[in-house]
Amino acid sequence: xxxxxxxxxxxxxxxxxxxxxxxxxxxxxxxxxxxxxxxxxxxxxxxxxxxxxxxxxxxxxxxxxxxxxxxxxxxxxxxxxxxxxxxxxxxxxxxxxxxxxxxxxxxxxxxxxxxxxxxxxxxxxxxxxxxxxxxxxxxxxxxxxxxxxxxxxxxxxxxxxxxxxxxxxxxxxxxxxxxxxxxxxxxxxxxxxxxxxxxxxxxxxxxxxxxxxxxxxxxxxxxxxxxxxxxxxxxxxxxxxxxxx
Amino acid sequence: xxxxxxxxxxxxxxxxxxxxxxxxxxxxxxxxxxxxxxxxxxxxxxxxxxxxxxxxxxxxxxxxxxxxxxxxxxxxxxxxxxxxxxxxxxxxxxxxxxxxxxxxxxxxxxxxxxxxxxxxxxxxxxxxxxxxxxxxxxxxxxxxxxxxxxxxxxxxxxxxxxxxxxxxxxxxxxxxxxxxxxxxxxxxxxxxxxxxxxxxxxxxxxxxxxxxxxxxxxxxxxxxxxxx
Amino acid sequence: xxxxxxxxxxxxxxxxxxxxxxxxxxxxxxxxxxxxxxxxxxxxxxxxxxxxxxxxxxxxxxxxxxxxxxxxxxxxxxxxxxxxxxxxxxxxxxxxxxxxxxxxxxxxxxxxxxxxxxxxxxxxxxxxxxxxxxxxxxxxxxxxxxxxxxxxxxxxxxxxxxxxxxxxxxxxxxxxxxxxxxxxxxxxxxxxxxxxxxxxxxxxxxxxxxxxxxxxxxxxxxxxx
Ligand SMILES: Nc1ncnc2c1ncn2[C@@H]1O[C@H](COP(=O)(O)OP(=O)(O)O)[C@@H](O)[C@H]1O
Ligand SMILES: [Mg+2]
Numbered sequence: 001x002x003x004x005x006x007x008x009x010x011x012x013x014x015x016x017x018x019x020x021x022x023x024x025x026x027x028x029x030x031x032x033x034x035x036x037x038x039x040x041x042x043x044x045x046x047x048x049x050x051x052x053x054x055x056x057x058x059x060x061x062x063x064x065x066x067x068x069x070x071x072x073x074x075x076x077x078x079x080x081x082x083x084x085x086x087x088x089x090x091x092x093x094x095x096x097x098x099x100x101x102x103x104x105x106x107x108x109x110x111x112x113x114x115x116x117x118x119x120x121x122x123x124x125x126x127x128x129x130x131x132x133x134x135x136x137x138x139x140x141x142x143x144x145x146x147x148x149x150x151x152x153x154x155x156x157x158x159x160x161x162x163x164x165x166x167x168x169x170x171x172x173x174x175x176x177x178x179x180x181x182x183x184x185x186x187x188x189x190x191x192x193x194x195x196x197x198x199x200x201x202x203x204x205x206x207x208x209x210x211x212x213x214x215x216x217x218x219x220x221x222x223x224x225x226x227x228x229x230x231x232x233x234x235x236x237x238x239x240x241x242x243x244x245x
Numbered sequence: 246x247x248x249x250x251x252x253x254x255x256x257x258x259x260x261x262x263x264x265x266x267x268x269x270x271x272x273x274x275x276x277x278x279x280x281x282x283x284x285x286x287x288x289x290x291x292x293x294x295x296x297x298x299x300x301x302x303x304x305x306x307x308x309x310x311x312x313x314x315x316x317x318x319x320x321x322x323x324x325x326x327x328x329x330x331x332x333x334x335x336x337x338x339x340x341x342x343x344x345x346x347x348x349x350x351x352x353x354x355x356x357x358x359x360x361x362x363x364x365x366x367x368x369x370x371x372x373x374x375x376x377x378x379x380x381x382x383x384x385x386x387x388x389x390x391x392x393x394x395x396x397x398x399x400x401x402x403x404x405x406x407x408x409x410x411x412x413x414x415x416x417x418x419x420x421x422x423x424x425x426x427x428x429x430x431x432x433x434x435x436x437x438x439x440x441x442x443x444x445x446x447x448x449x450x451x452x453x454x455x456x457x458x459x460x461x462x463x464x465x466x467x468x469x470x471x472x473x
Numbered sequence: 474x475x476x477x478x479x480x481x482x483x484x485x486x487x488x489x490x491x492x493x494x495x496x497x498x499x500x501x502x503x504x505x506x507x508x509x510x511x512x513x514x515x516x517x518x519x520x521x522x523x524x525x526x527x528x529x530x531x532x533x534x535x536x537x538x539x540x541x542x543x544x545x546x547x548x549x550x551x552x553x554x555x556x557x558x559x560x561x562x563x564x565x566x567x568x569x570x571x572x573x574x575x576x577x578x579x580x581x582x583x584x585x586x587x588x589x590x591x592x593x594x595x596x597x598x599x600x601x602x603x604x605x606x607x608x609x610x611x612x613x614x615x616x617x618x619x620x621x622x623x624x625x626x627x628x629x630x631x632x633x634x635x636x637x638x639x640x641x642x643x644x645x646x647x648x649x650x651x652x653x654x655x656x657x658x659x660x661x662x663x664x665x666x667x668x669x670x671x672x673x674x675x676x677x678x679x680x681x682x683x684x685x686x687x688x689x690x691x692x693x694x695x696x697x698x
Binding site for chain 1 (some may be wrong): 381
Binding site (some may be wrong): 249250257288314315319320321322323324326327330331334412413415418419425426429430433438439440443444446447450451454457458 | 476519535538539540541542543544545547548551554555556592599629633634635636639640647650654660661664665667668671672675676
């Protein structure tokens with residue numbers, strides 16, 4: 001049984017249909033990467049999975065439970081075991097770094113304060129922000145905010161982690177650090193769905209790669225299949241274009 | 246004409262008259278401040294209702310929107326008369342001040358709820374989405390994330406509205422509340438020159454309103470600077 | 474507590490009330506255009522005038538925006554006769570509203586002037602436009618876009634504000650409602666109907682002003698504000 005099963009998912013913004021019949025399974029401890037040109041619907045897919053956008057039709061099953069996006073309790077239960085890092089970080093501007101990371105575990109999950117804080121400290125240490133605990137988001141660079149957002153997601157101890165272009169705002173010298181964190185998570189068996197343009201990283205860390213274009217899945221395969229022997233011309237064009245710079 | 250006014254001044258600015266004016270000014274200020282504070286509380290509730298997403302609460306949301314649209318489109322004077330006549334049916338013994346206060350509250354609730362909503366809307370949607378995904382309840386989102394950021398946007402126009410309403414409460418004189426304007430009418434009826442009495446009343450309003458207007462500007466500038 | 478509504482009594486008077494509504498709009502119109510013209514001079518002075526003129530106009534604006542229109546009109550109505558100037562109640566009310574609006578509208582239009590200075594400079598640099606072309610294609614549209622929304626809301630505010638005419642016996646909408654109310658026991662119904670007329674009137678005004686703004690002045694944003 002896959003941990004996450006997406007079957008015939010459709011989504012739209014107002015009249016614009018953005019996702020067409022997306023079908024994708026993610027096994028437990030698998031790392032699946034979404035690649036594709038800008039505007040192909042990668043962010044929308046992640047946002048729809050967590051219910052920020054409502055799907056117009058389709059079936060999503062998470063840990064053997066079929067999700068009902070119109071039911072508050074079903075959504076709540078699903079969200080309890082997932083975490084997402086948004087493309088624009090979306091940190092709470094009125095809270096410090098440590099506040100951002102601890103608020104949900106403390107107030108929503110109602111976990112023990114001592115444990116939560118210890119975990120938060122170690123996570124922030126790991127993303128290289130152990131010295132910025134009391135800083136506010138607007139005092140941090142984009143890359144630092146991105147890393148806080150990662151720590152905030154991990155503090156929830158999710159079963160499924162969705163990451164949306166988490167390295168696109170990073171300074172080149174930080175990309176490596178953040179990717180190291182993700183590598184570590186992959187090694188530890190975290191199930192992840194990742195949107196990324198770092199093809200080298202995608203190739204290395206992914207068990208499977210999904211090529212998207214214009215709201216559809218064009219091709220799914222192992223990194224070797226997608227990068228070395230793509231079946232579709234669109235995949236070949238895209239990877240060639242991205243790998244060339 | 247100038248001579249008659251000048252000759253009246255010693256008789257006009259007597260201690261009892263000044264006390265009378267002072268009390269009236271107090272009542273004018275009270276009407277606006279108390280009415281707007283209650284209005285702010287109720288307006289805040291309306292704005293919160295408008296933030297809900299639950300389909301079952303849709304009628305409540307529609308009612309909240311209808312309230313703000315309707316009561317920003319009826320003159321304060323008409324509200325005042327409506328409350329005056331309606332209250333005779335519900336609570337015939339209500340004081341005139343209470344009638345005026347209810348009227349101020351009805352109108353200020355509508356305007357202030359709109360100001361609160363604009364403040365809520367000023368907080369980037371993405372933060373709300375992030376909180377939703379972490380299973381924050383609607384109320385937790387408002388009081389932990391939206392309100393702490395929105396108050397800086399809400400306070401300056403909210404305060405300005407209250408100061409502006411000080412002037413509108415002059416209409417409460419019409420139902421017989423002895424606030425500043427009514428005091429002017431009384432003094433004028435006692436035979437004092439209308440120039441002197443209404444000139445003084447205008448000045449009294451100015452003295453109430455101007456410093457508060459300045460304070461409002463100052464608040465606006467202070468809060469505009471990005472600090473925590 | 475047992476109150477039975479009888480709207481029939483109020484609806485009989487609908488034509489009379491609608492006549493009053495027309496007068497309300499008329500007062501709002503006069504106050505708006507009178508105030509706009511006076512306010513334009515005021516705004517021009519505030520931006521380009523000499524120091525003395527500037528402080529006089531600023532004093533005027535500060536005084537009128539910090540005192541109630543009702544009392545200003547009381548002053549015109551009761552104090553001016555002491556100086557030998559008698560005004561009819563209609564004149565006193567419209568004049569008072571014009572003088573009051575002039576202050577607010579000077580402020581609004583001043584913001585328009587100030588907003589142009591920057592764009593004016595920017596535009597002058599980039600394109601080789603003649604002054605007239607610049608005025609026609611850059612400055613006027615820019616001012617219009619900046620001040621149109623606050624002007625529209627101010628007009629709506631005036632439609633509601635014209636109701637103070639009732640205090641002086643002007644037979645605009647609220648005044649007529651009072652007239653009926655004194656001879657009729659169905660006061661609540663009458664004022665509810667009057668409130669409804671104000672809502673319809675301002676909604677129609679907001680909507681048409683919003684449409685004009687969107688299509689003529691390219692104002693962005695929602696139609697109702
Ligand atoms: N909030 C929105 N409203 C309307 N259209 C949107 C919105 N967000 C994204 N879109 C559109 O949806 C499509 C997919 O966008 P997105 O999922 O962000 O693509 P990607 O993440 O692959 O770059 C694009 O055509 C984009 O213009
Ligand atoms: Mg994206």
